[in-house]
Amino acid sequence: MSDAINNDAARLRALGDLLRARRAALTPADVGLPDGAPRRRTAGLRREEVAQLAAISPTYYAFLEQGRDVRPSRQVLDALAGALRLDDAERAHLHALVHDAAPAAGAGDAAQEEERLDPEVAALVARLDPHPAYVSGRRWDVLASNRAARLLWTDWTALPADDRNMVWFMLGDPRSRDVFVEWEAEARAQLARFRAAAERHAGDPGFAALIDRLHAASPEARSWWEGHAIAPLGGGRKRLRHPVLGELLLHHTVLTVAGAPEQKLVSFRLSPGDAERVAALLP
Template sequence: MPQSTARSKELGELLRSRRERLQPAEVGLLTGPRRRVRGLRREEVAQLAAISPTYYTYLEQGREMRPSRQVLDSLSVALQLDAAERSHIHDLVHGAPPAEEPAVAESLAPAVVALVDRLDPCPAYVTGRCWDVLASNRAARALWTDWPAKAPDARNLLRWMFTDPGARQVMVDWPAEASALLGRFRSAAARHPGDTGFSTLLERLHTASPEVREWWPQHRVVPLSSGTKRLRHPALGVLELEHVVLQLADDPEQKLVTFNATNQDQARIAQLIRKSPTDAGRTSAPPPARE
């Protein structure tokens, strides 16, 4: 399917899903006694956005059209889209990335790798544009998984989250964490429509994960953000870690994620990694080129 057709189809599916989740009372409309449609009617959305019902219908049907930014903003207000969703539909229609991006292995500056190692015992890792794990320190490998021990094409946070049973044991709030990660992946994929790394990874996830097959049609988009994660470790129990996400200046698609625990838990993590001296200095090598 041509990229323009696929993006128009995705825009239409997103608009329909958001229309169906809104109730008339939420937008100040009356509900008639014989209302059978789920959510709002198409003509009601068109009225709220001040566009013609036919034009809106064409958009929702996925026809190849190029609505203006003003129209997209009006639809965002009418459908009560959040900031991430509003940005996403603008990316779908008006994003102007290269038609195709070379499928080459990502490189990480040695200074960044050294920084990740120095952050021990604070867990830290770096992910690339498709969430390949490009570097991780001992603390992160002890709490998540041993990335360097995996096959190169399996060193990916999404593949680990959705296909490795260990992820459901490690992530205390697995459904929420997995759904948010998939939403961040969708947002990034919209910025790189010609990058086959995204489509290849998505195909693999659809094949392997029933949750991906269920959640992807919901068109959830999630921005990068800091926050709190709860991890479960067989020796340390449940840890609550605050994390910060930093985008690297040389390549904003590469994300450095660092975690902080309470002083007591940080000391326990330090003791844990001291017991595994053979892991010292290991970092994840860049994954192979995505084709």
């Protein structure tokens, strides 16, 4: 079976998983339907109710949940997104699973090759000190980081190659709980962003190996993965804790690297006073 066929099958399974998870999370009252029978054997909406809300046949909807090889139109996906009360990120992910171009045959082998970062991008990251910055790749591997990021997060350059990964640091490395003041919210969001990427790369053995490793190491990763949460990339704020500097508030933005759209440059801004304190500790 070719890489492209494997990828298509994995995406369709992911589509079915997303539909089932969101259906189970809703009640008839959530969508304006009568409760019907006084006792439901399982939580959530019935398949027939979702099909009714989306104006499609129950059989067709069942095929979608089962991961059958059917290709719903964008109109059908929008109807399902409305029926299941998906947010904007989940709606976009639903479309990406079906209508984004799957990698061409042989792309799976290329995806396993070591990612290369433009040296000029790495130099830019270094110049941003004392404001932290790093670049992560398609699988959230840390491809470059400056001294400030290594001071406040961890020194990825000193870690084994498999541990130089933002998702692994967050969920597989217990030190992250000391670094992130709001660890649970940050970890949930990180996993939800990673899941969106993982399902676009369904069938990629590198993603599969990292997911298996996360599930083996982290009860939270196992539990939260079942919820099928999806989140978009975006800027915001983070509160970090440092043993010398105490708590720091950072604002960040995420930029895509030209020519390598799955590489992300994440740049953080400190207050002037905190920037001076970080600079004083840089090696």
